[in-house]
Amino acid sequence: MQPFKPVGNIAQKIGLVLSGGGARAAYHAGVLKAISEIIKQDDHPFPVIAGFSAGAFNGAFLAARATNGFRQNATELWNVWKNLKPEAVFRTDTLKLAGIGVRWLLSLTLGRGGGRRGPNFLLQNEPLRSLLEGQIDFRAIHRNVEAGRIQGIALSATSYDTGATVTFYDGGPFREPISSKSHFLVKTPLEPEHIMASSAIPIFFPPVEIDGEYYGDGGIRLPTPLSPALHLGAERILSIGIRHSLWKGPSAVNHGRTRSRRRKPLPPTLAEIAGVLLNAIFMEALDVDVERLKRINQVLRLLYKAHPAARINEPRIVPNLTIQPSIDLGKLAFQLYRKFSMPLQYFLRGIGASNEKGWDFMSYLSFDNAYTSRLLELGYNDAMSRRSEIREFFAEGTGSIHRAA
Numbered sequence: 001m002q003p004f005k006p007v008g009n010i011a012q013k014i015g016l017v018l019s020g021g022g023a024r025a026a027y028h029a030g031v032l033k034a035i036s037e038i039i040k041q042d043d044h045p046f047p048v049i050a051g052f053s054a055g056a057f058n059g060a061f062l063a064a065r066a067t068n069g070f071r072q073n074a075t076e077l078w079n080v081w082k083n084l085k086p087e088a089v090f091r092t093d094t095l096k097l098a099g100i101g102v103r104w105l106l107s108l109t110l111g112r113g114g115g116r117r118g119p120n121f122l123l124q125n126e127p128l129r130s131l132l133e134g135q136i137d138f139r140a141i142h143r144n145v146e147a148g149r150i151q152g153i154a155l156s157a158t159s160y161d162t163g164a165t166v167t168f169y170d171g172g173p174f175r176e177p178i179s180s181k182s183h184f185l186v187k188t189p190l191e192p193e194h195i196m197a198s199s200a201i202p203i204f205f206p207p208v209e210i211d212g213e214y215y216g217d218g219g220i221r222l223p224t225p226l227s228p229a230l231h232l233g234a235e236r237i238l239s240i241g242i243r244h245s246l247w248k249g250p251s252a253v254n255h256g257r258t259r260s261r262r263r264k265p266l267p268p269t270l271a272e273i274a275g276v277l278l279n280a281i282f283m284e285a286l287d288v289d290v291e292r293l294k295r296i297n298q299v300l301r302l303l304y305k306a307h308p309a310a311r312i313n314e315p316r317i318v319p320n321l322t323i324q325p326s327i328d329l330g331k332l333a334f335q336l337y338r339k340f341s342m343p344l345q346y347f348l349r350g351i352g353a354s355n356e357k358g359w360d361f362m363s364y365l366s367f368d369n370a371y372t373s374r375l376l377e378l379g380y381n382d383a384m385s386r387r388s389e390i391r392e393f394f395a396e397g398t399g400s401i402h403r404a405a
Contacts (some may be wrong), residue, residue, distance in 0.1 A: 013235075014394070015150060016046040016062075017226055019220040020053020021242040021282045022201060022364035025331050026081040026372035028058045028240045031378020033074040036239075038387045040395045042069040046238070047151040048171075051227040052218030053282065055240075056198040057132070058157040060190060064140040066149040080135055081355070081372045085341065088131050088217050089367045090123040090205070092343035121206040123365075133190045137153025142189040145171045152232035155190060156218035156225075156236065157197040160207055168194045168229050182221065201278070204365065219281040226289045238393065239290060240379075241324040243283040269352025275360030276332070282364075290322050305392050321393045326382050333363035333372060339370035 005342045018028050044066040058077060065266040128302035144150045152171025157348050159166050163269040165183045170190055188194075192262065192358035198217035250339055319346065337345070353362045363371070385391065 006255045012235040013047045013233055014045060014236045014238055015048035015050060015229030017229050017237055018051035018055030018057050018058050019225065019241050019282060019286045020217065023372060024242040024363055024375065025054030026375035027242060027379040028055065029077045029081045029324055030376040031240050031383045032359050033078045034380045034383030035390055036071040036074040037388050042071060044070055044149060048229050048234040050154040052156040052222055052225065053199045054194045059153060060136050060141060060195055063144060063150050063153045066135045066144040077400065078376055081376055082369055083290040083365050084369055084372050086344045086367045087127060089128050091126040091127065092347065116258035122204050124204045127396055129192055129196060130265040132195055138191055142170055146355065151260055154228035154230065154232060155194050155198045156222050158218060158220040159214040160214045160216055163221065169228065169232065171232060178238045218283065222285055224289050225286050226293060235318065237318060237320040238288060239320065239322045240321060241286045242329060243287060244325050244328040269358055271351050271353035271358025271361040275358055278364050279360055290320060293318060293320050321389060323383055323386065325378060327378065330363045333366050333371055336374065340366060340368045344368055
């Protein structure tokens with residue numbers, strides 16, 4: 001394997017970390033397209049890529065095209081999400097949806113719901129495999145790693161057999177093993193199964209078998225999503241999240257402080273419960289890990305200021321720039337509900353989501369270009385509004401790099 005050589009004006013190895021979030025990951029593509037126009041560099045700028053869930057798809061898409069121009073790749077990824085339809089990800093025909101419902105009903109009424117042969121998912125996502133194979137040349141990913149165009153790419157999934165996070169990666173070597181009993185590494189050329197596993201949202205998509213073990217979404221138990229990129233040698237981290245950047249916690253209304261005492265609250269629908277669970281899976285980890293990295297950087301700066309000689313040793317300061325949505329993506333899905341295709345509306349209504357409730361859940365499964373197109377525009381505009389920070393982050397020289405952290 002050839003060592004990675006920095007290109008253009010990029011002096012340090014930048015790791016790209018892409019969070020999960022189902023359909024919300026279209027936001028990544030909007031941000032990346034804006035970045036490609038801001039830095040005006042056609043060479044691939046991210047030698048290290050790490051992602052989970054739908055972020056795994058975006059990361060693998062870029063890694064497979066590392067020989068192409070970055071602006072071209074970002075535009076092509078934009079077009080994939082812009083033209084996306086629900087049927088490209090999961091089966092939306094009424095017969096299939098009804099068949100899964102009948103299977104669940106029979107399994108539960110016959111007392112076999114917990115058996116090995118009982119149903120364990122709500123949506124059949126076979127179309128996703130065709131999308132992956134049509135859009136990503138998986139052999140090209142390995143060739144790009146071997147040729148040194150990519151230093152490493154890591155995709156994380158969750159083992160249903162052990163409950164541990166497993167990071168499948170190609171490239172390396174890792175700087176040091178991840179010291180955790182609940183996080184393991186597997187070096188392997190990446191295949192469609194790895195993305196299928198990483199993006200298998202629990203309950204909704206079926207578990208994926210890899211080498212005799214079943215896996216689900218990588219966001220279920222990934223407390224440190226920046227870790228794989230750092231261990232693959234990233235010296236700076238650009239992370240793209242899906243949580244509203246100005247989110248300040250639940251409102252008073254949600255806690256009943258302003259609710260009328262005369263009105264008994266209605267119990268949550270399945271969609272509302274699922275939305276809370278999916279938020280916990282996809283939103284928390286990246287924000288917490290970024291804050292942890294910022295605190296470590298602050299401590300190291302104080303240490304280096306007091307003891308300059310300490311700079312020659314590990315650990316090192318790792319500058320980070322995080323880009324997040326400027327508006328709530330759940331509310332955006334609510335605003336666009338009436339524009340979704342009828343099969344998607346049918347499914348969402350069936351589990352309690354509508355234009356009145358279940359917005360967060362709705363946003364994760366709304367693989368409809370009415371929604372993804374708005375996410376692309378939002379990501380593009382959010383990144384463009386921070387063009388000065390992005391230019392500084394990509395600029396050569398430690399002075400501007402440290403200011404971006």
